[in-house]
Amino acid sequence: DGTTTLVRPGPACAEAVAGALGQRRAGDSAINFYLLANLPAVLARQGNRGYRAAQLAAGIVAGRLYLAAYALGYAATGLTFHDDESAELIEAGELSVLFLLAVGPAADREGTVG
Numbered sequence: 001d002g003t004t005t006l007v008r009p010g011p012a013c014a015e016a017v018a019g020a021l022g023q024r025r026a027g028d029s030a031i032n033f034y035l036l037a038n039l040p041a042v043l044a045r046q047g048n049r050g051y052r053a054a055q056l057a058a059g060i061v062a063g064r065l066y067l068a069a070y071a072l073g074y075a076a077t078g079l080t081f082h083d084d085e086s087a088e089l090i091e092a093g094e095l096s097v098l099f100l101l102a103v104g105p106a107a108d109r110e111g112t113v114g
Helices: 013-019 039-046 048-071 083-089
Strands: 031-037 075-079 096-104
Touching: 013 083, 031 048, 039 048, 048 075, 048 096, 083 096
Parallel strands: none
Antiparallel strands: 031 096, 075 096
């Protein structure tokens, strides 16, 4: 529905890294965007094509977030994730995580976030 909700303020670094298959960037980022959809409702309305449409919509939103982050001088990266652990971390309820985007300070040449 296009809304943005702060689900869990404050540090949850270890949980974010675990949910992102151990990728440290999820814990180092300033913010993680979890793009969600109510897949049972989408599938009931549109069948298998609905899943692809939901993924496309999440990708478009993520692309816009990437552009906004880079315009502000921040790094952004899409991360792979454990579906269930990520949904549990952000208390998604009936919603499914489709895309995880970590945004934060740009890493220097040695890989250190600064």
